[in-house]
Amino acid sequence: MKNRIIVESVSVGTHTLDIGFRTEGDISAYFTDERIFRCEYSADISALPEAVAVVPFVCSVLPLVWLTDAELTAGSIDKDFHDCLPHVRRGYEDMYPMLQFRGRLKAGLCLTRVRHAKNCAALFSGGADAFCTMFAHLEERPALITIWGADIATCDTEGWHNVSSRAQHTGRQYGLDNEFIKSNFRELLREDRLSALVSKSGDGYWHGFLHGIALLGLCAPIAFTGQLDTLYIASSFTTADKGKIKCASDPSIDNHVRFCGARVVHDGYDLNRQQKIELICNAAESTGYTPEMHVCWQSSGGGNCCRCEKCLRTIYSLLACGRNPSHYGFGLWEQYIGSSRRTVLREATYTTLWNCISERLGQQPAESLPEGVLWLRGRDLRRLQQRYRRRPAALLSRLRHLVGSRVISPAVTAAVRLRRR
Ligand SMILES: [Zn+2]
Structure with a gap:
């Protein structure tokens, strides 16, 4: 039987969006039993045309449609979005030449371009990349869009409370609007099976295929109601990683996404992680407000555990800039810095990011740094890891x-x- 996803109903409320769908063929095995894609928006989306309302759902299943040569049918779709898809697909094809991306979207085209759109927004997780993008575009007054259901599960209310209140606090500090979106998009999918489907790529489905396009798609209703001209998504990697690191959020994919006349910009790709932390620290000093960053996805509750590789990466970066990590949301750093060497040697995979930190640590006088980080100062992490693994x-x-x-x-x-x- 041909693989099919069919949109059966689109229901738009004042703040809610429900898409009923059914699946046919082997593709059904990649879905859980739930067949309603649900979203809640803090913004009033009642005026949303159906052609835009389906974009979040389409984006959340698009890589799966391509990978299983499926047909996705919807009543109508935004023309800008429809027309950008061949370019978006080429980004995936170039990144994953070992896989085939086929399948198609069948829907009536509808032009929903917002006239005189001049606003901008930025996806805002509260992490270092997001803060860097916010500071870099502060003069454009971006609305901060935070999504519940991506890295924070929709059942983690405590985690969401912490993340959303920090985002609101940041919005207040800088006079920026906050937008919140809650969605079950991840809960509809069997990510274990999807990761097995793409195992040849060497990456998992969420990181390597889904998160970028799905997060951008969820913002389409805000592009329409908020009259967006530009939507920023912060880069996690940099030009030096081009071709080396695979990630669903990449300039070769994100920069081609369009809806309702709005363009997407994969932001900060020209800065490495250390330069981003420097930009944040400098902006914090000039604005008199030190942001509490949230980078950790290991601890539920929305805090930073201060001992996982991602927390340590930011803690080391802050120390390399001569800043106290406690001021930036890493209150427990002193407790774990002594045992951090082993975690980094074992778990760090993005050695280019770490080597930028190492270089910057090398520029600081050793006596100004805590003893726990000196092992990395001016050293090449890849070599240190090779030696560690030969023990x-x-x-x-x-x-x-x-x-x-x-x-x-x-x-x-x-x-x-x-x-x-
Ligand atoms: Zn952590």
């Missing part, structure tokens, strides 16, 4: 992983321990 304990652990832990007797472990002494 007898690391080799043993890998061997154990390969043959099953029971095969290697405790006697061998003891012998290795003895040799190390």
Whole structure:
């Protein structure tokens, strides 16, 4: 049976958007049992035309449609969005030449361009990249759009409360509007099966295929009601990573997305992570307001755990700029900095990001830095990791992983321990 997704109903309320759909063929296996795509907007979206209302749903299933050569049918679709799709798809094709992107969208075209649109908005998670984009475009007064249902599950009310109140606080500090969106878009999909489907790519489905386009799509109703000319999405990577790192949010994809006449800008790609942190610190000083960043997705509750690789990356960056991480939302950093070396050596995969930090640490006098970070100062992380992985304990652990832990007797472990002494 041909793979099909059919939009059956579009219901727009004052703040709600429900899309009923059904699936046919093998594609159904990638969905959970739920067949209603739901969104809630803090903005009044009651005037939304159907052609725009379906864009969030279409974006959340688009990579799946392409990967399974499916047909997606909807009553009507925004013409700008429809016309941008071949370019967006080319971004995916160039990034993942080992996979095929086919399938099509069947819908009547409708021009929903907003006249005299002049506003801008920025996706705002509260992380370092988002703050950098906010500060870089502060004079354009971007509305800050924060989404519940992406990195924070819709059942994590405490986490959402913390993230949304921090976003609101930031909005108030800078006189910027906040927009909030809640959606079950991730909960409709079987991400484990989808990641298996794209295993050849070497990346998971959420990170490598979905998050960028899905988050942008959720903003389409705001582009219409908020009369947006530009929508910024902060980059996580930089030009130096081009071709090396695969990520669903990439200039080759995001910069082609269009809806209701609004364009999308993948912002800050020319700055590396360390330069972004410097920009934030400098902006914080000149504006007199120090932002509390939220970068951690390991801890529920919306705080920073201060010990995962992502927290440590930001803590090290702040220290490299000579700033106190406690002032930027990392209150527990001193507790974990002593054991951070092992986490970074084991878990850091984006070595180019870490090497920018290492270089900046090298410019700081050693005596001004905490002892726990000196091991990285001016060193190449990739080399340090290679050496770390060649240690007898690391080799043993890998061997154990390969043959099953029971095969290697405790006697061998003891012998290795003895040799190390
Ligand atoms: Zn963390």
